[in-house]
Amino acid sequence: MQVGSATAGAASEAGLGAGASLKQEAVPVPIVQKPSGIESSKRLAAYTAVDHYIKPEHRTSFQSSRVDQIVGIGSGSTVPYVVDRIAQQGKEVNQGRVFVPTGFQSRQLIVAAGLTLGDVDEYPSIDVTIDGADEVDRELNLIKGGGACHLREKVIAEAAETFVVVADYRKNSEFLGTNYPPGVPIEVVPFAYGKVLSAVQKTFGAPKATLRMAVKKAGPVVTDNGNFVIDAPFEREKMLDPASVLKQTKLLTGVVEVGLFCNMAKAAYFGNEDGTVTIRRADGTVEEVAGAA
Numbered sequence: 431m432q433v434g435s436a437t438a439g440a441a442s443e444a445g446l447g448a449g450a451s452l453k454q455e456a457v458p459v460p461i462v463q464k465p466s467g468i469e470s471s472k473r474l475a476a477y478t479a480v481d482h483y484i485k486p487e488h489r490t491s492f493q494s495s496r497v498d499q500i501v502g503i504g505s506g507s508t509v510p511y512v513v514d515r516i517a518q519q520g521k522e523v524n525q526g527r528v529f530v531p532t533g534f535q536s537r538q539l540i541v542a543a544g545l546t547l548g549d550v551d552e553y554p555s556i557d558v559t560i561d562g563a564d565e566v567d568r569e570l571n572l573i574k575g576g577g578a579c580h581l582r583e584k585v586i587a588e589a590a591e592t593f594v595v596v597a598d599y600r601k602n603s604e605f606l607g608t609n610y611p612p613g614v615p616i617e618v619v620p621f622a623y624g625k626v627l628s629a630v631q632k633t634f635g636a637p638k639a640t641l642r643m644a645v646k647k648a649g650p651v652v653t654d655n656g657n658f659v660i661d662a663p664f665e666r667e668k669m670l671d672p673a674s675v676l677k678q679t680k681l682l683t684g685v686v687e688v689g690l691f692c693n694m695a696k697a698a699y700f701g702n703e704d705g706t707v708t709i710r711r712a713d714g715t716v717e718e719v720a721g722a723a
């Protein structure tokens with residue numbers, strides 16, 4: 431994906447959707463070049479979800495709030511398309527909204543798009559949070575944390591009245607653990623990692639669990655919260671009941687958060703190769719719609 435930036439005027443030349451503000455605004459708007467392949471599926475999902483949940487007519491349901499809408503912005507490679515679509519609506523529409531990030535990356539995206547940053551301590555109730563996922567099962571349980579952001583992501587998702595997932599079609603599974611081989615990310619405080627790793631390997635059904643190592647740094651990945659991450663591919667049988675895995679693992683002292691999000695998402699949007707988007711909702715309904723271009 432190539433991302434650049436320009437003023438909103440130039441962005442309109444880049445083909446903004448109907449309803450976008452065409453006023454000359456000196457606000458940098460990220461331009462995501464039209465992608466292909468998997469990136470195109472991510473974009474379809476993200477654009478369609480934004481069009482359904484973040485519109486000018488959507489007003490915050492928190493009466494005391496002084497803002498129009500409070501939006502949580504997740505992390506990962508699908509989320510830039512979420513921010514891109516929001517920025518396309520223009521400065522005027524966005525000036526009444528506040529955006530709460532789930533980590534360093536989404537904070538940067540919000541700032542680069544000229545959107546207003548908020549934090550969850552100031553906005554403990556969020557209208558809608560849109561985030562990616564590593565895998566989604568048929569009941570909308572999720573594996574998250576491939577980017578080591580799942581602690582803050584869970585806080586921002588829990589704070590939201592509506593939590594929506596956006597992903598490409600590869601993430602759409604019957605059961606968790608089918609299409610995401612690294613397993614469940616577990617954030618741990620550094621001094622406890624050895625004990626937690628050993629417990630997860632020996633008694634919790636993830637013998638191949640590993641400490642996640644950094645790529646362009648010697649040593650382990652360090653999260654935005656200064657912690658380590660263990661990746662635990664739990665045995666198939668265990669993953670048939672992700673809520674139990676979550677409960678058991680979270681009780682291990684030293685575990686900060688587990689990248690299993692159970693019974694939280696209201697809907698999941700999956701971008702498909704044919705340009706459609708499959709929407710699966712928590713009430714069990716499934717719909718296929720034409721993806722937003």
Ligand SMILES: O=C[C@H](O)[C@H](O)[C@H](O)COP(=O)(O)O
Binds near residue numbers: 563
């Ligand atoms: O920690 C990272 C997050 O949970 C991401 O939302 C997740 O890894 C999905 O990322 P992507 O959109 O890049 O597949």
